[in-house]
Structure formats: C-alpha cells, structure tokens
Amino acid sequence: MSSGVPSRWNDAASLKRVRRRYAAERRFRAVGLAAVALSVAFLAFLLFNMASKGLGGFTHYEAALPIDFAKSSLFIDPAALNGPDAEQTVASADLTDTLSSAATAAYGQAAADMFGDAAMHRLTKTILANPSVLNGRTTLWLPVSSKVDVAAKGDADAASEKLVSALEQRHALRRTVNMDFLTESDATDPSSVGVWGALKGSFFTILVTIALAFPVGMLAAVYLEEFASKNRWTDLIEVSINNLAAVPSIIFGLLGLAVFLDFMNLPRSAPLVGGLTLALMTFPVIVIAGRNAIKSVPPSIRDAALGVGASRMQVTFHHVLPLALPGILTGTIIGVARALGETAPLLMIGMRAFVAAPPGGITDPATVLPVQIFLWSDEVDRGFVEKTSAAIIVLLLFMLLMNGLAIYLRNRFERRW
Secondary structure, eight states: OOOSOOOOTTSHHHHHHHHHHHHHHHHHHHHHHHHHHHHHHHHHHHHHHHHHHHGGGGEEEEEEEEEEGGGSSOOOOGGGGGSTTHHHHHHHSOHHHHHHHHHHHHHOGGGTTOBOHHHHHHHHHHHHHOGGGGGSEEEEEEEBOHHHHHHHTTOSOHHHHHHHHHHHHTTOEEEEEOTHHHHOOOOSSGGGOOSHHHHHHHHHHHHHHHHHHHHHHHHHHHIIIIISOOSHHHHHHHHHHHHHTTSOHHHHHHHHIIIIIIITOOOTTOHHHHHHHHHHHHHHHHHHHHHHHHHTSOHHHHHHHHHTTOOHHHIIIIIIHHHHHHHHHHHHHHHHHHHHTOOHHHHHTTTTSOOOSOOSSTTSOOOOHHHHHHHHHTOOSTHHHHHHHHHHHHHHHHHHHHHHHHHHHHHHHOOOO
8 A cells, every 4th residue: 555655766765776777778788789789690600600611612623634526536527516316425435444544645654533524514515506526636624523622622631632733733723603503403513513503493482482382371370361251260270371381391392202203103302292291381470460461450440441341351451551561571471481491391292302403394303402401411522511511502593583682572562640
C-alpha cells in the first residue's frame, strides 16, 4: 500500500536506482556490442579461411610442352576430323602415351606423369580446332597434373617440387585462370573437375522448388488467414504447419524417397525429385511468413475496400495481398536460402551419384553444389582440398545472387503506409 508521501526524485535512494538502471543499460549495450563483434569475427574468420584455401582453385599451372606429332606414334585419320565423330576419333587415340613421351623427351623421366586428364582435354580441343598441328612440331601450354599443380602452389612431395623447380628454371611453367573449373563438370582427376554441372543442377532444383512452394504456400496462407473459419480443424492445421517447419531436413529426404521414388517412380538423381523434396521442406516456412505478413496489413485497408462495395475476393487480391507481398517474399528468401544449402534430403534421394555431364533438363541425372562439396571433401587426393573450398565460394556467391534477386523483387513491390 502506498504511504501517500510523494517521491523525491533527487534524494539519495532515487539517484541510486537511476544509476543502477543506467549501469544495467550500459552493460546490456556492451554485451550486445560484444555479441555483434563476435559474430563479425566468426564471419571474417570463415571468409578468410575459405578465401585463403579456395582462391587457388580458380587458377592452375600450365607447362610448355614441345610435341613433334609427325614423329610421334599418334595416328589420327585426317578425313575423320571432318565428320560428326571427330571428337570421339581424337578421344580414342592414344593421347596419354603421346603426352608422356613428349614430356619425357623434354624434361626427363621424372616428367612422365606430369600431365593428366585436363591436358588430354586441352589437346583434344586443340587438334579439333586446328588439325594442321598434326603435320609437324609445335609447342603447347597444357595444364599440369594435380600433383604438380599442388607442388607449384607450395604443398607437395620433394620429387614434385624438384620437377617444378626444373620447369621454372626453364621458364616452362606459368599460372593462369582455371576457366575449366567454371565450365566443366565432375571428374575423377582433380585437375579437370568443374562446378558447372552441379551449378546447373542447383539452378534446376531451386527452380522446381520455387515454382511449387511459392504459389502453394502463398495461396495456403491467404486461405487460412482470410477465408478459413476459425475452428479446431484450422487450429490443427496451423499447429501441424508450425511443427513441420521444425522437422529435421533428413525426414523430408525420407519422405521424398518413399513418395517420389518408390511410389511414383520418378527418375532418381533428377532435379525434379530434388525440387519436389525441397519444396515440401520450404512450404511451411512460406506459409508461416505469409500469414504473418497478411496479419500485418492494417484492418482499415480491408474496411475501406469493403466500404466501397468490393467483394471479399477483391479485397484480398487487390488490396491485402499486394501489401503483404514483400513480407511473403521475405519468407520465401529464408526458405529458398535454406533449401539451397541443404544436403541431407538430397543424399537420401540419390543425388550423390557421380554425374560427369551437366543436366539438360529437370529430369536428367544431376547433382547439386552442396552435395558436390560433400563428395569432394571426402576425397583423399590433396588436389580436391582447394577445389572443395573453391566450390564453397561458388556456392556462397550463388546464394548471394539468388538472395539479391529476391531482395530486389521484395523492395520492388514494397509499399509503405
């Protein structure tokens, strides 16, 4: 019960309480600032670690190789190079022995394995582009094998470092941008691997996810919030959707395996199945964000529209939905960003297969970037270490690009009142 005596704000007890409140506020701000600084430090460490290990994957070393095709054992019918099977004709020739013999003749026996699959691909392209090189002697710059490439970057065995030193003394080694890493697909040799196939698979998978999850999630949110009766059934649906948003992603992988592969017999390792599975996982997030966005629209908007004779449908789709669209897009961004980095559900539906060709459509066999990174991280060859970090950088850039596009669309449709 109050004593009825008015408080004195300048007495000692009041000033002490004020000082305690200000001290508590200062401590809270300091703790908040420390939390932000710690988060920024972890993010900076992650980016620095990825950049220091992964930037080397975007470059590779090439060595100059003099080849006398006229004196080599390589035989390719010139007439076959003008037909539709020209690439197969060159690929079936004994290019490995040609490269090994030329390298041994130029740099000694230690250089017998200096070139790998990437050099063979480069040599094949060179012959197809200019068949006249087969008539004489020429010097080609070809990518070295993963072992020599790692040695040239300062982390390999003594024999490889000795070979690299010999090449550098003869000015026969140079470092160039590894465009093959962005244009090629998976391979067994780390010198010839690329992310294009996985990047294309991720794009098709996310396309299917957005095409299914966004309209279904948005319409479900509109119906539940604007048209559905408030009873125990809608309460049950709301609780179920909220629980689905917290279900581990591996459960959705098991669901996709049972429904889409075992029951519907859809193609295994296809972006279609991956997109359907990720859509199931993304759908609850979009519904929850959509309902919150619709709730945030002021009731006066609905009352004004109803007051001038608009129907319930017109109020929803002409007034409420355009105002709630930025919030719905925010939920879609969060859901898609989570789906883009998911690996567990895609492993369950078989998207961890070795796929050496990029997919041509949503039903072709494919893999995705997170799974590709997972597979490369499990390889024992040291050449895959920097390729794994480089692929992570590509994945982060891909996520930033997709999120940037979504944020642009959200701001484009955003309205203020």
